[in-house]
Amino acid sequence: MGEVLSQSEIDNLLAALSTGELDVDNIQTGDEKQVKNYDFSRPTKFSKEHLRTLEIIYEHYGRLVSTNLPVYLRKNVQVTVASSETVTFSEFTNALSNPSILGIINFAPLNGTIIIDLATNLAYAMLDRMLGGMGIPLEKKREFSEIELSIIQKILVMLTQLLREPWKNVVDISPLLSRVETNPQFAQVIAPNDMIAIVTLNIKIGEVEGFINFCLPFFTLEEVMDRLNTKYWFASMQENHDENYEEYIETLVRKVDVPIKAVLGKSYISVSDFLNLQVGDCIRLDARVENDMDVYVGNIRKFTALPGANNDSYAVQITSVIREED
Numbered sequence: 001m002g003e004v005l006s007q008s009e010i011d012n013l014l015a016a017l018s019t020g021e022l023d024v025d026n027i028q029t030g031d032e033k034q035v036k037n038y039d040f041s042r043p044t045k046f047s048k049e050h051l052r053t054l055e056i057i058y059e060h061y062g063r064l065v066s067t068n069l070p071v072y073l074r075k076n077v078q079v080t081v082a083s084s085e086t087v088t089f090s091e092f093t094n095a096l097s098n099p100s101i102l103g104i105i106n107f108a109p110l111n112g113t114i115i116i117d118l119a120t121n122l123a124y125a126m127l128d129r130m131l132g133g134m135g136i137p138l139e140k141k142r143e144f145s146e147i148e149l150s151i152i153q154k155i156l157v158m159l160t161q162l163l164r165e166p167w168k169n170v171v172d173i174s175p176l177l178s179r180v181e182t183n184p185q186f187a188q189v190i191a192p193n194d195m196i197a198i199v200t201l202n203i204k205i206g207e208v209e210g211f212i213n214f215c216l217p218f219f220t221l222e223e224v225m226d227r228l229n230t231k232y233w234f235a236s237m238q239e240n241h242d243e244n245y246e247e248y249i250e251t252l253v254r255k256v257d258v259p260i261k262a263v264l265g266k267s268y269i270s271v272s273d274f275l276n277l278q279v280g281d282c283i284r285l286d287a288r289v290e291n292d293m294d295v296y297v298g299n300i301r302k303f304t305a306l307p308g309a310n311n312d313s314y315a316v317q318i319t320s321v322i323r324e325e326d
Helices: 007-019 048-073 089-094 120-130 146-161 218-227 230-240 245-254 271-275
Strands: 077-088 101-106 113-118 176-181 195-205 208-217 260-263 293-297 300-310 313-321
Touching: 048 077, 048 120, 048 146, 048 195, 077 089, 089 195, 089 208, 101 146, 113 120, 113 146, 120 146, 120 195, 120 208, 146 176, 195 218, 208 218, 293 313
Parallel strands: none
Antiparallel strands: 077 195, 101 113, 101 176, 113 208, 195 208, 260 293, 293 300, 300 313
């Protein structure tokens, strides 16, 4: 934006022209601006369709955050997409307060970075909650300590990693948190006049409510702008859907190792008897040899069986299956 004259400066300029002190021919118009080529087929801005697709992506992201963040905070978290808009990068940075919580994220394999702007009241509430408090933010803002920044960085790493799944229908990304800045002046990742898309998430942690802004520069997303439309997004979802998905999941589940134990019986002894146990001592159990023993899968009683041997190993023979209704 060019320099704007005040009313007094305009009056003085007109007065100088009327008295002849200033010649119109001598007024310098300044250096000519550099002309840039503009491709009208691919304008350097985000359309409504692009913003709508970004909202869909971050609606999915919000569901992931509301599921994963309570693991750290031990408190209910609600996340919704509040808005999406297109502004210049300078407008975004000028609206930031100092201190701020800004996570600079390398959006590989795409060129460039994106920024997570975490509201300070949410950051204070998260810190209070993770350090044993009730999750109450500070009444007055202050600078963050090194220990607090280290804790916040772990939260931002988790928020960064959750970006993988929502974006996979557009591009398979490997986001990496490069650094955390508290001063907006040190987060100048693109030119001030470059266009960005801002997706705002409203997060409610207990009674504390605040925003997380995602700054998405056009420069970073330029390679995949053609994919940022709902038609491509839903088509990718359909292509990625495997008809044998249930069979695939079942195959994976069948390969999972589960602990299993056969309980011969139980007995109660005193502490003194336990301390005096020697090799060769016998402990009398509450079950007979001919009785079925209980077999547990994890901590769930699932089978009954008889003890025996298989070659040189102890074994049990299943005699019945215990159903859930039993």
